[in-house]
Amino acid sequence: MQIYDGKNHAGGQYERFIRDMILDLLNGQETRWGVLNWPPIPGLKLPSASRRRAANSAFINRLRAFVDGFIQTGIDSNGVETPSSRRVRASVDESPIMTVSADESPVVIFDEIHESWRRNQPRPLLNGDGTTAVGVNQPRWESQDAELYARDMATYFFQELLASPFWSCIGKCVNPNCKRYFFRKRQRKTAVKRGSYCGNCKLVGGAERTRLSRERAKLEMLKVAGQAWQDWGSRGRRTDRAAWVADRVNKVFGKTRFIRPKWVNQNREAIETLVGEEPQALLGEGAGGGTRLLPRSRRVKAGQEAG
Ligand SMILES: [Zn+2]
Numbered sequence: 001m002q003i004y005d006g007k008n009h010a011g012g013q014y015e016r017f018i019r020d021m022i023l024d025l026l027n028g029q030e031t032r033w034g035v036l037n038w039p040p041i042p043g044l045k046l047p048s049a050s051r052r053r054a055a056n057s058a059f060i061n062r063l064r065a066f067v068d069g070f071i072q073t074g075i076d077s078n079g080v081e082t083p084s085s086r087r088v089r090a091s092v093d094e095s096p097i098m099t100v101s102a103d104e105s106p107v108v109i110f111d112e113i114h115e116s117w118r119r120n121q122p123r124p125l126l127n128g129d130g131t132t133a134v135g136v137n138q139p140r141w142e143s144q145d146a147e148l149y150a151r152d153m154a155t156y157f158f159q160e161l162l163a164s165p166f167w168s169c170i171g172k173c174v175n176p177n178c179k180r181y182f183f184r185k186r187q188r189k190t191a192v193k194r195g196s197y198c199g200n201c202k203l204v205g206g207a208e209r210t211r212l213s214r215e216r217a218k219l220e221m222l223k224v225a226g227q228a229w230q231d232w233g234s235r236g237r238r239t240d241r242a243a244w245v246a247d248r249v250n251k252v253f254g255k256t257r258f259i260r261p262k263w264v265n266q267n268r269e270a271i272e273t274l275v276g277e278e279p280q281a282l283l284g285e286g287a288g289g290g291t292r293l294l295p296r297s298r299r300v301k302a303g304q305e306a307g
Helices: 010-026 049-072 109-119 146-163 199-234 241-257 261-266 268-276 296-306
Strands: 002-004 123-126 132-135 170-172 181-183
Touching: 010 049, 010 146, 010 181, 049 109, 049 146, 049 170, 109 146, 199 241, 199 268, 241 261, 261 268
Parallel strands: 002 132
Antiparallel strands: 123 132, 170 181
């Protein structure tokens, strides 16, 4: 049986067209999603301008709510994203999969698709040669409620995305100032552990990540320096303190982050602050071994013993 959907699937042409169309709609670069915001067609009874505006909002809110809810199903509780595990229907032991939106209340994604499908079913057609075909079309404007039509159109575009090979490639930038939708060039084989960034924000994201790991590394170095600073004092050494502390820090980090005594002097305030802290406050997550610091009272005692 033939299926007439009026689309040119040769060479994935339609799929690429709809991919770009959906992306532009999601990012607000394309606003013509249906008959309600096309140039007026003579003889077609359209709702008022304000109803059409409400329908436009209903369309875009729902399309984004579908896509956001769908993307969410691929992200686990630790924030690790595995696009291949995205789905629209929950398994029996799962709560229903809902849309995600700040602009409208959540709805059950599969139920919404099902209701829309019931309103806009494929139509059987009789061919001239007496055989049967199936006609599949986007929802038709039949003077129904404008917002209902708009949401059915959102469902239609969402279903087109699900049917295309690009359902697992769509992403939404996690940079709160960006939030743009984008398509990855290839399907991800591995999980995205540190959040999905669009092409523009990827570099910013990388710089931010480098900054954070540098800050973490520096804190570890300061902890070692703090311990060394204290050890030097307690043993009443006569060597240059900064040089001695730098040497101790380099014994741990020197291979990748070699420092000079100048570094100790430049960070002296931070090092002394760390020494003044109680050990509980210092030994946070990831402090590792070897950074044991004694509380002030015991340090004084240790110093007296050594002296
Ligand atoms: Zn971005």
